[in-house]
Amino acid sequence: EVQLLESGGGSVQPGGSLRLSCAASGFTFSSYAMTWVRQAPGQGLEWVSLISHSGENTYYADFVKGRFTISRDNSRDTLYLQMNNLSAEDTAVYYCAKGTGGNYGGRLDHWGQGTLVTVSS
Amino acid sequence: EIVLTQSPGTLSLSPGERATLSCRASQSVGSDYLAWYQQKPGQAPRLLIYGASSRATGIPDRFSGSGSGTDFTVTISRLEPEDFAVYYCQQHVDLPWTFGQGTKVEIK
Numbered sequence: 657e658v659q660l661l662e663s664g665g666g667s668v669q670p671g672g673s674l675r676l677s678c679a680a681s682g683f684t685f686s687s688y689a690m691t692w693v694r695q696a697p698g699q700g701l702e703w704v705s706l707i708s709h710s711g712e713n714t715y716y717a718d719f720v721k722g723r724f725t726i727s728r729d730n731s732r733d734t735l736y737l738q739m740n741n742l743s744a745e746d747t748a749v750y751y752c753a754k755g756t757g758g759n760y761g762g763r764l765d766h767w768g769q770g771t772l773v774t775v776s777s
Numbered sequence: 778e779i780v781l782t783q784s785p786g787t788l789s790l791s792p793g794e795r796a797t798l799s800c801r802a803s804q805s806v807g808s809d810y811l812a813w814y815q816q817k818p819g820q821a822p823r824l825l826i827y828g829a830s831s832r833a834t835g836i837p838d839r840f841s842g843s844g845s846g847t848d849f850t851v852t853i854s855r856l857e858p859e860d861f862a863v864y865y866c867q868q869h870v871d872l873p874w875t876f877g878q879g880t881k882v883e884i885k
Contacts, residue, residue, distance in 0.1 A: 703874040717873050762869045763812040767821040
């Protein structure tokens with residue numbers, strides 16, 4: 657059974673940093689692209705970032721470019737999202753999701769339960 | 778960036794009725810690169826339909842998807858109590874991936 661377990665969320669002040677983790681199990685993690693998607697309170701889904709299966713290629717939404725860094729450790733079956741210079745607009749539940757391909761992933765066939773990030777002074 | 782516009786915003790229906798949800802793209806996404814997700818309150822989204830018309834694993838056959846190019850539809854033939862949720866379309870033909878704003882299917 658595919659499982660994705662996010663951690664690392666919490667409360668942080670504007671300008672602060674957090675690192676989210678997503679521990680994967682139940683599939684060959686190193687074969688699939690992985691994605692972060694966020695959802696602000698009461699709002700819709702918003703794509704944040706994508707990393708290819710090898711970690712060689714990364715892609716970001718414009719609103720996080722230069723502030724967030726996606727990475728993965730295939731030896732630990734873990735996906736990461738380093739978030740710097742956070743602002744109130746980054747307050748959201750952050751989901752990691754598994755793609756169905758190795759390079760871009762395409763559709764997202766499994767999702768974690770999400771981790772809440774709150775940016776507030 | 779490809780913009781996806783879903784309609785209606787809210788659909789108020791009774792169990793047993795038919796639901797038709799629409800997603801329109803600002804440019805063509807073909808048919809292979811359009812997915813639908815279902816999200817219930819407090820839960821993560823779940824893949825419902827991929828490739829515009831293929832049901833994901835475990836999705837009952839009362840759900841069907843259609844469309845290509847810029848216009849897509851999900852139909853729920855007879856609403857069950859567990860189908861009342863928010864539905865999102867997503868395109869993955871062109872980065873950034875984008876989602877529609879969602880259609881809420883609520884009990885009338």
